[in-house]
Amino acid sequence: MHxxxxxxxxxxxxxxxxxxxxxxxLAEEAAKAAMGxxxxxxxxxxxxxxxxxxxxxxxxAGKSPIDIDAETAQLLSYADVCYTQSDxxxxxxxxxxxxxxxFKADRPPSHASIAPLLPLIGWQHVVRTPTQVSLSLxxxxxxxxxxxxxxxxxxxxxxxxxxxxxxxxxxLGGDVVVTGPHADGQPWQLGIRHPRQNDGVIAxxxxxxxxxxxxxxxxxxxxxxxxxxxxILDPRTGESVQGFQSVTAFAPTCLVAGSITTIAMLKGEExxxxxxxxxxxxxxxxxxxxxxxSSERVDGANFAAEERAVINLAT
Amino acid sequence: MDxxxxxxxxxxRKARLAFLRVMKKPDTAFAALMSAAAMLPxxxxxxxxxxQSLEPATPTAILPPGATMGMRVLYYKExxxxxxxxxxxxWLKTPVADDWELSLSGTxxxxxxxxxxIVSNRTGKPVQILSGASGAITDRRTAxxxxxxxxxxxxxxxxxxxxxxxxxxxxxxxxxxxxxDFNERNTTLALGVGKSNDRVRSTIDATLNAHRDTRDYLxxxxxxxxxxxLIQTNLTRSIGTGYYNDPYRLTQSLIRNGAFASINLFQDxxxxxxxxxAWLTRFKRALPEQKAVITAEYRYFTDDWGIRAxxxxxxxxxxxxxxxxxxxxxxxxxxxxxxxxxxxxxxxPGPVITSSDQRLASFGALExxxxxxxxxxxxxxxxxxxxxxxxxxxxxxxxxxxxxQPLRAVMVNTGLVYRF
Numbered sequence: 001m002h003x004x005x006x007x008x009x010x011x012x013x014x015x016x017x018x019x020x021x022x023x024x025x026l027a028e029e030a031a032k033a034a035m036g037x038x039x040x041x042x043x044x045x046x047x048x049x050x051x052x053x054x055x056x057x058x059x060x061a062g063k064s065p066i067d068i069d070a071e072t073a074q075l076l077s078y079a080d081v082c083y084t085q086s087d088x089x090x091x092x093x094x095x096x097x098x099x100x101x102x103f104k105a106d107r108p109p110s111h112a113s114i115a116p117l118l119p120l121i122g123w124q125h126v127v128r129t130p131t132q133v134s135l136s137l138x139x140x141x142x143x144x145x146x147x148x149x150x151x152x153x154x155x156x157x158x159x160x161x162x163x164x165x166x167x168x169x170x171x172l173g174g175d176v177v178v179t180g181p182h183a184d185g186q187p188w189q190l191g192i193r194h195p196r197q198n199d200g201v202i203a204x205x206x207x208x209x210x211x212x213x214x215x216x217x218x219x220x221x222x223x224x225x226x227x228x229x230x231x232i233l234d235p236r237t238g239e240s241v242q243g244f245q246s247v248t249a250f251a252p253t254c255l256v257a258g259s260i261t262t263i264a265m266l267k268g269e270e271x272x273x274x275x276x277x278x279x280x281x282x283x284x285x286x287x288x289x290x291x292x293x294s295s296e297r298v299d300g301a302n303f304a305a306e307e308r309a310v311i312n313l314a315t
Numbered sequence: 316m317d318x319x320x321x322x323x324x325x326x327x328r329k330a331r332l333a334f335l336r337v338m339k340k341p342d343t344a345f346a347a348l349m350s351a352a353a354m355l356p357x358x359x360x361x362x363x364x365x366x367q368s369l370e371p372a373t374p375t376a377i378l379p380p381g382a383t384m385g386m387r388v389l390y391y392k393e394x395x396x397x398x399x400x401x402x403x404x405x406w407l408k409t410p411v412a413d414d415w416e417l418s419l420s421g422t423x424x425x426x427x428x429x430x431x432x433i434v435s436n437r438t439g440k441p442v443q444i445l446s447g448a449s450g451a452i453t454d455r456r457t458a459x460x461x462x463x464x465x466x467x468x469x470x471x472x473x474x475x476x477x478x479x480x481x482x483x484x485x486x487x488x489x490x491x492x493x494x495x496d497f498n499e500r501n502t503t504l505a506l507g508v509g510k511s512n513d514r515v516r517s518t519i520d521a522t523l524n525a526h527r528d529t530r531d532y533l534x535x536x537x538x539x540x541x542x543x544x545l546i547q548t549n550l551t552r553s554i555g556t557g558y559y560n561d562p563y564r565l566t567q568s569l570i571r572n573g574a575f576a577s578i579n580l581f582q583d584x585x586x587x588x589x590x591x592x593a594w595l596t597r598f599k600r601a602l603p604e605q606k607a608v609i610t611a612e613y614r615y616f617t618d619d620w621g622i623r624a625x626x627x628x629x630x631x632x633x634x635x636x637x638x639x640x641x642x643x644x645x646x647x648x649x650x651x652x653x654x655x656x657x658x659x660x661x662x663x664p665g666p667v668i669t670s671s672d673q674r675l676a677s678f679g680a681l682e683x684x685x686x687x688x689x690x691x692x693x694x695x696x697x698x699x700x701x702x703x704x705x706x707x708x709x710x711x712x713x714x715x716x717x718x719x720q721p722l723r724a725v726m727v728n729t730g731l732v733y734r735f
Binding site: 071074075077078080081082084085086151154155157158161177178179181185186187205206207208209210211250251252253255256259260263275278279280281282 | 343344345346347348349351352354355356357358359360361362363364365366
């Protein structure tokens with residue numbers, strides 16, 4: 001088996017694909033195709049690119065419906081399920097809050113600067129048919145940032161599987177999909193970042209198949225008067241949610257794993273933990289007091305299960 | 316690209332399975348997200364953290380599927396340095412062809428304890444005198460048995476052969492058993508016959524070489540009452556002739572005759588035949604809501620030596636999860652003595668048939684037990700049980716033999732079962 005490792009930048013992240021293939025030529029071709037798929041999704045859905053589908057939809061807000069293809073319609077349907085399953089917390093129209101939130105500033109935004117944005121947030125204002133979408137309010141926006149990278153990781157894995165590669169590892173900035181173990185059958189070892197130490201690892205998880213995603217309050221945040229204000233924003237209030245330092249979830253697809261971490265982060269520590277457990281999720285979470293919680297079904301991880309909890313990360 | 320197409324197909328199959336597994340619980344957010352994700356052109360991969368074998372599983376099993384094998388170690392220890400038994404057992408049960416099944420087992424017993432035994436009344440009341448280190452012996456018993464079972468539709472027929480050997484005892488036994496299922500398999504009738512030809516020798520009496528021959532008969536009915544309940548009743552008859560004496564046992568009696576006293580030794584002499592009846596009834600009920608199974612048992616035993624015995628047993632088996640089970644049980648035993656049981660002999664001439672063996676006395680016994688069962692993997696399970704056994708004269712219903720010396724013992728039973 002020929003092993004190949006490619007790293008590349010896309011979606012504002014450092015990404016890695018590792019794979020084993022019968023020949024070097026096939027390895028290169030498959031890795032290239034997977035990379036191409038990631039870049040295709042970035043180009044199609046990035047809100048930073050003026051000709052992306054998302055930018056086109058946003059420009060037409062309050063004006064006219066936009067024709068969409070099946071893939072976009074399916075992703076919007078997925079966004080709808082995220083919205084209902086999170087009781088409205090996971091809302092892809094909430095990205096507009098970044099107009100008020102500047103994480104490079106030295107303090108959180110005032111309520112006065114958030115308030116005018118709140119009426120523009122609301123998934124219920126998105127009108128969909130299988131072939132068209134329109135945003136009813138002028139100035140409102142949708143944003144696939146909540147699941148675009150996870151979807152790209154799943155698609156990259158699907159491309160690798162279409163080449164028959166059962167021993168591949170896709171890591172798009174921490175969103176990981178594994179099509180199968182190393183060529184010798186051993187699981188890949190994945191370090192989960194310590195939420196308070198840049199280079200620290202809180203747990204090393206073996207994974208031989210499936211997907212892992214992590215969401216943390218360390219990705220973008222500002223600190224003011226000893227309080228951390230992270231990019232996890234409640235769409236109802238526009239305020240930063242205090243709670244988990246990070247949530248890692250395991251699922252058969254990265255899309256679902258990522259949605260689980262986002263919803264849990266938005267719910268906050270107490271409600272989030274209950275939601276994770278009640279909804280049968282596999283997770284590893286770091287709480288506010290740096291306590292580590294996990295579902296009992298995280299096998300092979302080098303920490304204790306929930307309630308038996310608890311490793312103090314502060315030390 | 317055939318291989319990769321096959322791999323992609325395999326991945327797609329796995330993906331469907333992963334979705335199906337999730338769909339079992341459609342009321343969770345996880346399941347809702349998974350079914351929404353299933354609409355997208357992505358592949359669900361079963362989440363696993365284990366090392367995986369790369370090739371399709373090759374048949375590495377040395378026995379066919381359905382075979383089981385295991386080992387078991389029984390440990391029994393009486394308090395006060397009396398008898399101690401360690402008994403490892405290896406066993407195997409395997410289908411050998413359509414409708415045929417073979418069972419094999421091998422046992423090694425290591426018995427150490429104080430024997431021979433003397434019961435003496437020199438201190439005023441009959442007491443068993445442990446003959447101490449000089450008499451402490453270690454005995455090894457090896458035993459093996461083989462059974463072949465043939466299935467004929469709803470009926471089975473099996474033959475068994477077993478042998479057991481130790482320094483002073485050899486036994487050869489053979490049997491035949493049949494079961495008949497009828498009444499839509501809700502009723503099973505079991506019939507069995509067996510015979511055993513034994514040789515009794517003695518390490519202290521080279522001339523002893525006697526036989527004991529036994530025949531056994533079994534009639535049993537198992538009735539399924541409903542989905543969760545069954546009742547089983549077995550009647551066994553055993554008829555034996557030959558040497559039943561204990562060549563290592565003496566009764567030492569101080570007999571007073573006016574101012575004189577004489578010490579007399581009596582050999583253990585028992586009848587040259589024994590006919591027994593045992594009737595066992597067992598009730599089992601599964602309690603699905605509690606994830607438990609309760610068992611209740613009653614056994615009545617009687618023989619022509621005068622022994623009447625009652626055993627009552629109850630247990631609760633609790634399933635905790637896919638891995639753990641535990642069981643607690645309590646057994647009560649009550650026995651009326653053999654009519655020739657005499658711990659002391661107070662006049663001469665002594666009786667022709669007499670034994671001071673406590674096992675033939677009137678007594679009661681209690682045996683509480685706990686057991687844990689762990690499913691270590693799909694194939695392997697481990698169980699470990701501990702029970703405490705105590706015999707006391709006054710625990711017999713209506714009171715037992717006055718000179719009965721209480722016996723305490725602990726039993727540990729550990730087993731490993733592997734399923735192919």
